[in-house]
Amino acid sequence: MFMDGYCILDSAASSSDAYWLLLRVLALVPLWHYLLLAAFILFSFIYNFLELHFLQDLFSGFPGSPVALSYNASSQIYHGVVSNCKILHGKYFATPWLCSPHLQTLFVNYFGRPPSLKYTRQLFRTADGGTIALDWLSSSDVSGGAPHGDDVASEDESIPIVVIIPGLTSDSSSQYVKHLAYYTAKRGWKVVVFGGVSITSNFSYNAGWTEDVRTVINYLHKEKSKAPLFVVGTSIGANILVKYLGEDGENIPVAGAVAVCSPWDLLVRDRYIRRGRMQKLYDKALAFGLQDYAKLHQSHFSRNANWEGILKSFSVRDFDDHATRVVGKYESVDTYYRRCSSSIYVKSVAVPLLCISALDDPICTTEAIPWDECKANKNIVVATVKHGGHLAFFEGITASQLWWVRAVNEFLGVLHSGNYMHKQKKNSKSSIALDSSIDHGPYVNVTEDGTVAALNNGPTTDM
Structure with missing residues (x-):
């Protein structure tokens, strides 16, 4: 027993001495080695957390991301239009210092470097009492020409009009919208963006509300019948469009x-968006943005939705549960999501449609893209690139341009110059009573800081 106890004590002492010797050895290592190790661990964590791809690009010589196209083999839209688009058959070279989907997405929302521009706002009301704002931009606005005043589209009546439907909590003042509006107007076309105004009816914007878009499109077609109408939707606006x-x-x-x-x-x-760590941050940020939107229209939401629930919302789903589904009269949030998803409408699209997405989009996952349905429709071409983030796709060292803006303008330009534009059936009847569903309103100037000033010669209507 004594010998066994002695052996046990001797073993414990030896173990203690070994740890002590190890600590003494570690103490001999210079402090800067530990700092270097800590920096490496921190760098590795940030590199993976932000999904950076700079090192991969560097070691491969910055090869760029080829554009992958998915389309029906017998698609005339591909063979007659997309096949003539050089940008869609090239590569996307991401800005090196924005080598992350999260950096791209954050940069386009908070910096973006948009061109300087000033819209002219047209206001009118719909039959249900809602107010729609259209922010106009023409080539004269971006080329230094004289302002067009109330005659927003008074030049050549055949000049194409591009309607932009922004995403969730976005409007004509958003950075990426300004990029698209500016460069589209610069090529000589007219641009009109759905702007943000006070809610004046019992309905409010949601991901499946197409009535406002339909009303505006039919109105523009009636007023500018000679002008081809093109529509660009971004994020939730793209869902509404499709x-x-x-x-x-x-x-x-x-x-x-x-x-x-x-x-x-x-x-x-x-x-x-409720699955990944970064996605949860986006979810909260979007929810806070929706709360700010609700606070701007508190009288509407406090009357038609669960105001207390809105203030306690920490996710988009929470907000949709307390506000969107209640105002839209959906039984549940999942019911709202199912009925308003554009994927179930893909097969009926009869208009030439280009769909652009980044495979690393941190907000709208490519898991949701209805690949088979899109490929079965001869009118649809899906273009994806490996990097780009959400609505960003910055390119060049200075990150002064968005790749997708160039791709959109090239596609619409080629489509307009050919014989593949969609034409509405002559004998079809519009489901919207134009004269009763929309009232002309005044045109106003919208400055960079959001100030609105009415133009003297604009048509006037009681709002």
């Missing part, structure tokens, strides 16, 4: 369209 195209099918006055970074399936997107 849903609208699918709902109306052939009976639609849209010549062509582009959907950029669409969520496609809102239920899949909801699961995705």
Whole structure:
């Protein structure tokens, strides 16, 4: 027993001495070695957390991301239009210092480096009492020409008009929208953006509400019948666009369209944005943005939704549960997501449609893209690149341009110059009573700081 106890004590003492010797050896290592190790661990964590790809690009010589195209083999839209688009058959070279989907997405929302521009705002009301704002921009606005005043589209009546439907909590003042509006107007076309105004009816914007888009498109077609109408939707705006195209099918006055970074399936997107660590941060940020939007229209939401629940919302789903589904009269949030997802309308799209997405989009996952349905429709071409983030796709060392903006303008330009634009059926009847559903309102100037000033010669209507 004594010997056994002695052996045990001797073993414990030896173990203690070994640890002591190890600590003494570690103490001999210079402090800067530990700092270097800590820096390496921190760098590795940040590199993976932000999904950086700079080292991969560096070691491979910055090869760029080839554009992958998915389309029906017998698609005339591909063979007659997309095949002539050099940008869609090239590569996307991401800005080296924005080598992360999260850096790209944050930069486009908070910096963006948009061109300087000033819209002219047109206001009018719909039949249900809602107010729609259209922010106009023409080539004279970006070329230094004289302002066009109340005659927003008074030049050549055949000049194409591009309607932009922004994403969630976005409007004409958003950085990426300014990029698109500026460079589209610079090529000589007219641009009109759905702007943000006070809610004046019992309905409010949601991911599946297509009535406002339909009303505006039909109004523009009636007023500017000689001008081809193109529509570009971004993020949730892209979902609304595709849903609208699918709902109306052939009976639609849209010549062509582009959907950029669409969520496609809102239920899949909801699961995705609540899954990853970074996605949860985006979810909270979007929820706070929706809360700010609700506070601007407190009288509407406090009357038609659960105001206390809105203030306690920490995710988009929470907000949709307390506000969107209640105002839209959906039984549940999942019901709202299912019914408003554009993916179920893809098969009925009869308009040339280009869909652009980044495979690393941190908000709208490519898991939701209805690949088979899109490929089965001869009017749809899906273009994806490996990097780009959400609505960003910055390119060049200075990050002064968005790749997708160039791709959109090239596609619409080629489509307009050919014989593949969609034409509405002559014998079809519009489901919207134009004269009763929309009232002309005044044109106003919208400055950089958001100040609105009415123009003297604009048409006037009681608002």
